Amino acid sequence: xxxxxxxxxxxxxxxxxxxxxxxxxxxxxxxxxxxxxxxxxxxxxxxxxxxxxxxxxxxxxxxxxxxxxxxxxxxxxxxxxxxxxxxxxxxxxxxxxxxxxxxxxxxxxxxxxxxxxxxxxxxxxxxxxxxxxxxxxxxxxxxxxxxxxxxxxxxxxxxxxxxxxxxxxxxxxxxxxxxxxxxxxxxxxxxxxxxxxxxxxxxxxxxxxxxxxxxxxxxxxxxxxxxxxxxxxxxxxxxxxxxxxxxxxxxxxxxxxxxxxxxxxxxxxxxxxxxxxxxxxxxxxxxxxxxxxxxxxxxxxxxxxxxxxxxxxxxxxxxxxxxxxxxxxxxxxxxxxxxxxxxxxxxxxxxxxxxxxxxxx
Amino acid sequence: xxxxxxxxxxxxxxxxxxxxxxxxxxxxxxxxxxxxxxxxxxxxxxxxxxxxxxxxxxxxxxxxxxxxxxxxxxxxxxxxxxxxxxxxxxxxxxxxxxxxxxxxxxxxxxxxxxxxxxxxxxxxxxxxxxxxxxxxxxxxxxxxxxxxxxxxxxxxxxxxxxxxxxxxxxxxxxxxxxxxxxxxxxxxxxxxxxxxxxxxxxxxxxxxxxxxxxxxxxxxxxxxxxxxxxxxxxxxxxxxxxxxxxxxxxxxxxxxxxxxxxxxxxxxxxxxxxxxxxxxxxxx
Numbered sequence: 001x002x003x004x005x006x007x008x009x010x011x012x013x014x015x016x017x018x019x020x021x022x023x024x025x026x027x028x029x030x031x032x033x034x035x036x037x038x039x040x041x042x043x044x045x046x047x048x049x050x051x052x053x054x055x056x057x058x059x060x061x062x063x064x065x066x067x068x069x070x071x072x073x074x075x076x077x078x079x080x081x082x083x084x085x086x087x088x089x090x091x092x093x094x095x096x097x098x099x100x101x102x103x104x105x106x107x108x109x110x111x112x113x114x115x116x117x118x119x120x121x122x123x124x125x126x127x128x129x130x131x132x133x134x135x136x137x138x139x140x141x142x143x144x145x146x147x148x149x150x151x152x153x154x155x156x157x158x159x160x161x162x163x164x165x166x167x168x169x170x171x172x173x174x175x176x177x178x179x180x181x182x183x184x185x186x187x188x189x190x191x192x193x194x195x196x197x198x199x200x201x202x203x204x205x206x207x208x209x210x211x212x213x214x215x216x217x218x219x220x221x222x223x224x225x226x227x228x229x230x231x232x233x234x235x236x237x238x239x240x241x242x243x244x245x246x247x248x249x250x251x252x253x254x255x256x257x258x259x260x261x262x263x264x265x266x267x268x269x270x271x272x273x274x275x276x277x278x279x280x281x282x283x284x285x286x287x288x289x290x291x292x293x294x295x296x297x298x299x300x301x302x303x304x305x306x307x308x309x310x311x312x313x314x315x316x317x318x319x320x321x322x323x324x325x326x327x328x329x330x331x332x333x334x335x336x337x338x339x340x341x342x343x344x345x346x347x348x349x350x351x352x353x354x355x356x357x358x359x360x361x
Numbered sequence: 362x363x364x365x366x367x368x369x370x371x372x373x374x375x376x377x378x379x380x381x382x383x384x385x386x387x388x389x390x391x392x393x394x395x396x397x398x399x400x401x402x403x404x405x406x407x408x409x410x411x412x413x414x415x416x417x418x419x420x421x422x423x424x425x426x427x428x429x430x431x432x433x434x435x436x437x438x439x440x441x442x443x444x445x446x447x448x449x450x451x452x453x454x455x456x457x458x459x460x461x462x463x464x465x466x467x468x469x470x471x472x473x474x475x476x477x478x479x480x481x482x483x484x485x486x487x488x489x490x491x492x493x494x495x496x497x498x499x500x501x502x503x504x505x506x507x508x509x510x511x512x513x514x515x516x517x518x519x520x521x522x523x524x525x526x527x528x529x530x531x532x533x534x535x536x537x538x539x540x541x542x543x544x545x546x547x548x549x550x551x552x553x554x555x556x557x558x559x560x561x562x563x564x565x566x567x568x569x570x571x572x573x574x575x576x577x578x579x580x581x582x583x584x585x586x587x588x589x590x591x592x593x594x595x596x597x598x599x600x601x602x603x604x605x606x607x608x609x610x611x612x613x614x615x616x617x618x619x620x621x622x623x624x625x626x627x628x629x630x631x632x633x634x635x636x637x638x639x640x641x642x643x644x645x
Contacts, residue, residue, distance in 0.1 A: 053546055076545045088543035092561045101557070102547040154547050 006031040006190050007052070007158060012061035012071075014047050014214075021047040022058070023214040029158070029192060034184045036193040036201035038237070039211030045194045048211070049162050052192065053082045065157065082160035085167075087147040089135045095121075095146050096131035102154035120149040123186070141172050148180075152187065161193040165200065177203045198238045202226070210234050226285075228356050235283050235358060240317070240329040242289065243358075244282040248274030259326040262301040271299070271352040274359075281358040286317065286331040288354035291338045291346055298349025302328060306344045320346060389621070395614035403610060413615030422599055422616060429596035430623070432510065432585075433578035436517035440525040440574050441567070443518070448529035448566075449559075453538070459530075466523050474520055478587045481516065482507065485588075508590035516584030524573040532566010533559065565635040572631045576624050596620050 005028040014022040021044045029035050039045045050056040051063065054075035063071040070078055081102075089098050097104075099120055100113040108116075118128055124145040130138070138146060144164060151159055161180075165173045181204045184191050195201055201208045202222045209219040210233075218230040229235035232243060245257040254263060254272050261282070263272075274280050284300070292298065304322040311317075316337050318330040328348060332338060340346065397409040400416070417423065451459040469477070484490040487505035495501050506512055536559055544554045560567070582597035591598070596616065603613030 055542055055546070074545070075542070076548050076550060081546050082543075084539050084543055086537070086539045088537070088539035090540055090544070090558065090562075091537075101544070101549075105548045105553060150547070 004031045005029060006066060007192075008062075008064040009052075010062045010064070012048070012051065012058045012063065014044075014051060014056070015059045021214055022051075025061070025214075025216055027209060027216060027219065029190060030207075032188055032190055033206045034181065034191045034193065034204055035207050035209065036195060036205035037209045037211055038195055038198050038201045040196055040237075043211040044214040045196075045211050046162065047214075049082065049160055049192075049194050052158075053080060053160050054078045079156060080158040080160060081151050081154045081156040082162060083147050083151050083164045085162045085164060087143055087164060089143060089147055089150070091135050093135070094131070095126075095133045095135065095138065098135065098146055099149045099153050101150060116153060117149070120152055123152070124149050124183075140168050141176060144168070144176060148183070152189075156189070158190045158192055161191065163195050166195070166197075173200070174203075180204055198225070202238075210237060229283065229358060231360055232281055232358060235281075235356075240286045240331070242284050242286065242328050246272070246274070246280050246282050248276050248278045248280075250276040252276075254280075259302060259322045259324055259328075264297060264299055264301065272355070272357050274357075278359075281360070283356045283358055284350050284354055286329040287315075289328070289330045289348050289350045291330070291340075292349045294347060296347075296349065299352040300355060301347060301349045303345070303347050304328060306338070306340060306342055306346050309338075309342065320348060392614045392617050392621075395610050396618045398611040398614075400611055401609050413609075413611045414619075416612055417615055417619065425594050425596045425599045426619060426623075428510075428585075428593045429579050429581075429620070432514050432517060432593075432595070433575050433581070436514050436521065436578045437525070437571050437575045439514070439518050440521060441529070441571060444522065444525045444529050444570070448526055449533050451526075451530040452534035452536075463527075466526060470523060475583055475587065477520070478516060478583055481519070482587060485512070507588060508592050510589070510593060513585045513589035513592070516588040517578045517581060520581070520584065521574045521577050524577060525570040528566045528570035528573065529563070530566070532563035532570070535566070536562040568631045568635045572628055576628060579624055580620065 007027075007029040009025050009027040009029075012022055012025040013020065025048065037045050037048065047056070051058050051071070054070070054073055054077075058071050061071070062069055065079070090101065093101070096114065096117050099117040103113040103116060114131075117131060121128055121130055126142060126145050126149070130142070130146075135143065135146070147164065165176055165180075168176065177200055180191075180193075184204070193201070193204065198208070198210075202225075205222060207219060207221055208225050210217040210225065212233055218225065218234050220228075225234060226238055229238070235241045235243060244259055244261050246254045246261075247257055249255055252273075254274055256263070257279070272280075272282065282300070290298075292301075302320075302322050304320040306318060307321045307327075308319040309316060310319075312331070315331050315333055318332070318338060320328045320330060322328055330338075330348060338346075391405070394405045396413055397411060398405065398407050398413075399410055400412050447462075451462060455462065482489070485506040486492070487507075489505060492503060492505050495503065540562065541554050541558050544558045545551075549557060580597050582595065582601065585591060585593060585595045585598060596619075600613050600616045600620075603609045603616060607613070
């Protein structure tokens with residue numbers, strides 16, 4: 001148990017009939033961090049956040065908020081709150097009344113409530129005259145801010161987010177992601193965010209927890225998720241990636257099982273170590289793979305045929321078919337684009353530094 | 362094109378408008394006309410006066426009006442209180458069982474109101490189902506439960522139950538679940554959620570259900586006649602008597618007008634306060 005954990009989840013399981021939605025979650029959420037739980041739909045992340053805010057109870061396991069056990073405490077008695085996916089603003093109340101709602105429940109005076117609401121409007125960069133606006137007069141981004149202000153008015157120990165940006169268009173979402181990160185820094189509160197978009201998680205979070213089929217696959221920072229994924233699932237979840245099945249040899253080296261990878265370790269040491277017969281996966285991200293001449297050398301080399309080229313804006317993506325039919329992805333910045341033709345024979349190479357070994361149990 | 366559509370719209374509405382005017386507005390105008398005729402005339406070609414309205418004030422007819430409105434009000438309040446939990450469950454909890462319940466309640470409407478009330482009379486009267494069994498099993502001698510004001514209110518509640526239940530369920534189904542959950546998450550107790558979220562957001566359903574129940578109950582006749590045994594005389598009873606035994610059409614018309622104006626004002630006020638489009642399922 002970590003000393004600075006604000007929320008501790010111990011062996012959380014949730015069953016719906018015979019279906020096990022959560023299969024043993026252990027997680028420590030640190031005081032003041034921005035933690036994002038990422039998973040595809042059906043991974044159990046919504047079930048998990050419902051347990052965390054108290055809208056449902058776990059079948060097994062314990063949730064501790066500092067030194068208080070809260071897994072059976074109903075939502076209205078927990079000092080945490082959530083920004084809903086739908087925002088769940090009260091349509092019959094004005095912006096001001098929405099923000100003041102938690103204060104009204106607490107029985108604070110009208111003057112104090114209004115003062116706090118105006119402060120929060122300012123914190124979220126909404127003009128003060130929005131206080132009297134109706135919810136349906138606000139745009140999507142403004143509603144987002146009102147929902148945030150209402151949650152902050154509650155002054156929660158932990159603020160949960162259930163994919164609140166998913167309904168917005170791309171540009172607004174990008175802007176609000178950065179605003180949310182900024183807000184996290186200014187308020188110093190613990191934010192726990194749920195999303196299906198790892199890209200969103202990368203922008204905002206201090207730590208990312210990847211969820212799959214009711215368990216946590218990996219919990220680490222953005223760099224770790226991107227460069228050192230713990231499993232193929234995590235590696236593939238974050239966009240394009242090249243994966244190669246390998247096996248340790250009896251001589252202490254490695255050999256490729258599927259696509260033929262030429263492995264040129266210095267002094268016979270490939271830098272990748274597997275026991276004899278142990279299987280693993282080599283991973284390299286598309287931007288670290290380069291096109292090279294037959295005279296050049298790299299730690300790892302694959303030969304293939306260039307099959308397609310896609311413009312991704314600032315980058316260009318290439319699809320290369322390796323011998324055996326496997327497809328590799330290479331990405332280059334526009335200025336480093338490959339000067340060749342489709343159906344050229346190409347040699348791809350990359351270095352050990354950019355190669356990650358995934359060992360799976 | 363818009364103008365053409367507009368014209369075509371008016372044109373296609375015309376037959377219905379004619380039928381409505383002839384069958385709905387015209388009789389009302391006739392009643393309004395008769396209400397300002399002298400006493401006991403059978404023609405609209407007379408010198409108008411307000412004698413009928415004077416009779417209503419001077420001969421204690423206001424008591425019947427008070428009973429009608431009072432009992433309708435009490436019945437509406439009771440209906441609201443007992444329908445709310447069931448309507449809530451129908452809208453939010455029961456799922457498919459709601460359909461079964463809906464059919465059961467609707468089927469009861471297939472049997473005429475009077476026959477259902479007679480069923481209650483056989484159940485409640487002295488020597489009826491309840492009192493008879495009590496006497497046979499326990500030897501307790503007691504009066505039937507009929508012929509008083511509470512039993513009239515009971516009858517109103519019983520008969521107009523569906524008219525409160527369904528609009529209320531419809532209204533409650535419009536309350537978004539996430540708004541209720543968010544309110545609870547922000548610290549509101551169940552009662553606070555009910556007061557701050559459920560009641561205001563279900564208001565259209567509450568208003569429609571209450572108006573329907575109140576309007577129907579205020580004009581009801583059978584409950585006071587059959588169950589109440591005319592323990593009190595209600596407004597509809599007075600109207601009927603004036604038109605039939607009394608042979609006083611102007612008085613009957615004036616009594617009707619009083620009821621129509623009061624209920625009409627109430628209905629228009631109530632409807633103006635809620636968004637009917639919303640409950641009819643149309644998007645704003």
